[in-house]
Amino acid sequence: MTDRQAAPNSRKAQHIVNEVRRRIIEREWRQGDRIPDEADLAVEFDVARATVNKALQLLADEGLLDRRRRAGTRVAVDPVRKATFTIAIVREQVEQAGMAYSYRVIAQRRSPLPADIAARLGLPEGRTLVHMRAVHYGDGKPFQLEDRWINPHAAPELESADFWHLNANEWLVRNAPYLRADLSFSAENANRRDARLLQTQAGQALLVMHRTTWNDLGPITTVRVAFQPGHVVGAGNTQSRG
Amino acid sequence: MTDRQAAPNSRKAQHIVNEVRRRIIEREWRQGDRIPDEADLAVEFDVARATVNKALQLLADEGLLDRRRRAGTRVAVDPVRKATFTIAIVREQVEQAGMAYSYRVIAQRRSPLPADIAARLGLPEGRTLVHMRAVHYGDGKPFQLEDRWINPHAAPELESADFWHLNANEWLVRNAPYLRADLSFSAENANRRDARLLQTQAGQALLVMHRTTWNDLGPITTVRVAFQPGHVVGAGNTQSRG
DNA sequence: TGCGGAACTATGTCTAGACTAATCCAAGTG
DNA sequence: CACTTGGATTAGTCTAGACATAGTTCCGCA
Numbered sequence: 001m002t003d004r005q006a007a008p009n010s011r012k013a014q015h016i017v018n019e020v021r022r023r024i025i026e027r028e029w030r031q032g033d034r035i036p037d038e039a040d041l042a043v044e045f046d047v048a049r050a051t052v053n054k055a056l057q058l059l060a061d062e063g064l065l066d067r068r069r070r071a072g073t074r075v076a077v078d079p080v081r082k083a084t085f086t087i088a089i090v091r092e093q094v095e096q097a098g099m100a101y102s103y104r105v106i107a108q109r110r111s112p113l114p115a116d117i118a119a120r121l122g123l124p125e126g127r128t129l130v131h132m133r134a135v136h137y138g139d140g141k142p143f144q145l146e147d148r149w150i151n152p153h154a155a156p157e158l159e160s161a162d163f164w165h166l167n168a169n170e171w172l173v174r175n176a177p178y179l180r181a182d183l184s185f186s187a188e189n190a191n192r193r194d195a196r197l198l199q200t201q202a203g204q205a206l207l208v209m210h211r212t213t214w215n216d217l218g219p220i221t222t223v224r225v226a227f228q229p230g231h232v233v234g235a236g237n238t239q240s241r242g
Numbered sequence: 243m244t245d246r247q248a249a250p251n252s253r254k255a256q257h258i259v260n261e262v263r264r265r266i267i268e269r270e271w272r273q274g275d276r277i278p279d280e281a282d283l284a285v286e287f288d289v290a291r292a293t294v295n296k297a298l299q300l301l302a303d304e305g306l307l308d309r310r311r312r313a314g315t316r317v318a319v320d321p322v323r324k325a326t327f328t329i330a331i332v333r334e335q336v337e338q339a340g341m342a343y344s345y346r347v348i349a350q351r352r353s354p355l356p357a358d359i360a361a362r363l364g365l366p367e368g369r370t371l372v373h374m375r376a377v378h379y380g381d382g383k384p385f386q387l388e389d390r391w392i393n394p395h396a397a398p399e400l401e402s403a404d405f406w407h408l409n410a411n412e413w414l415v416r417n418a419p420y421l422r423a424d425l426s427f428s429a430e431n432a433n434r435r436d437a438r439l440l441q442t443q444a445g446q447a448l449l450v451m452h453r454t455t456w457n458d459l460g461p462i463t464t465v466r467v468a469f470q471p472g473h474v475v476g477a478g479n480t481q482s483r484g
Numbered sequence: 485t486g487c488g489g490a491a492c493t494a495t496g497t498c499t500a501g502a503c504t505a506a507t508c509c510a511a512g513t514g
Numbered sequence: 515c516a517c518t519t520g521g522a523t524t525a526g527t528c529t530a531g532a533c534a535t536a537g538t539t540c541c542g543c544a
Binding site for chain 2: 024177203
Binding site for chain 1: 522523524525526527528
């Protein structure tokens with residue numbers, strides 16, 4: 001009964017992860033220290049080496065450990081600060097905040113690519129793509145402003161889609177799986193249009209997100225999202241599975 | 243000879259990851275479709291089930307697949323958009339840009355916690371912590387401004403008497419391992435002090451990062467980093483090991 | 485008809501053993 | 515002394531088989 005091994009089967013790897021993390025946090029193993037090799041730990045925890053391997057790989061992915069063949073595993077000197085964050089679908093985000101979601105397309109037309117957007121997409125300037133601007137609202141108040149370019153060549157079914165009535169955001173998520181994505185954040189002073197559409201004043205600092213996706217046929221879409229003033233995006237810990 | 247299995251041993255799981263991803267991108271398997279179960283795929287790829295399991299778990303972590311016991315694996319309807327970004331150490335970031343790094347501590351002293359910071363840390367308002375402000379420079383130009391609060395109680399092994407004389411940065415290095423971290427981005431108009439220290443004008447939109455870390459003893463530190471105007475932080479794809 | 489439980493099935497996790505591959509290290513060579 | 519070569523060590527990956535667990539489905543009973 002004193003034996004509260006907690007998880008007799010299932011979850012041994014997680015137990016090892018926790019225990020190793022504890023030893024690092026509590027300085028039993030200090031930064032730069034070599035830790036016992038997989039075989040030793042397997043004996044200590046009474047598990048198969050593969051289980052130890054799984055646990056340590058997870059910690060290495062998190063940046064807590066440095067692993068090298070022959071050299072062994074050591075506690076990372078500069079624990080890399082990683083964070084993962086998930087981009088929620090706007091509607092869910094708004095509804096989760098208990099607000100009523102609505103969406104308005106401001107403009108949609110085919111236009112030649114300006115230079116800066118062309119550079120993002122890696123397409124020649126002047127090429128004609130679909131350009132649309134839309135605002136997402138929560139309880140009638142502007143939540144975010146979206147300025148998007150879509151490349152129909154990368155999404156064949158797109159020609160038939162009518163973004164005046166469909167939410168482009170959601171259509172793309174569901175119908176255009178991507179292979180690679182670029183994402184970045186920056187801050188910009190609201191220009192006149194931003195200010196008007198977000199119902200704020202020109203000059204207001206806005207958090208801006210740029211996102212571009214590609215599949216095997218080329219760039220799919222690039223979007224500039226300007227959030228309402230004061231918006232905060234948060235990222236969680238670097239926890240994968242577990 | 244037509245057999246260009248590429249990776250005869252080592253890397254079979256990765257091969258499966260790539261192949262499954264390809265089938266999804268090319269719509270062989272569409273959103274919501276049930277895909278063959280692990281046993282079948284193991285036969286198809288001529289590997290052990292554990293190998294298929296590893297591959298599919300990775301894709302599920304990325305959000306491309308939804309897996310449930312008994313119900314099987316299906317292509318996610320709303321591929322979750324995840325991104326991981328790594329916060330580089332400032333010095334490395336600056337030097338990688340080919341600039342000379344320097345660093346100046348503007349102020350370091352003990353101060354009572356203001357309400358907003360106390361809330362971040364989960365400590366009572368008015369508690370005395372170490373407060374420091376510093377600027378990081380690249381080639382003499384301000385790169386980022388750092389406003390940090392440090393909780394010495396999170397480092398038990400340090401005599402509190404010693405602590406007050408320690409360089410705060412050094413202290414942080416010694417206390418790097420943390421259990422949990424919070425990270426967020428927002429945009430703020432530069433106030434007078436921001437503007438002065440970053441050599442820009444008040445009102446300029448600044449990208450601001452807040453970061454707080456905890457270990458088992460409580461909050462370690464919280465920091466507000468204001469980046470130079472125009473700074474962009476980028477996040478990579480959701481690729482784990484590969 | 486409705487409900488509880490039994491049977492089933494696909495994934496989750498682990499094991500013991502094998503082989504591979506990256507390195508570090510030391511010994512030998514020019 | 516620098517360079518090459520071979521051996522030893524440690525992580526990386528895979529396999530075949532086993533059992534655990536969570537859902538689904540369906541059947542019998544009230």
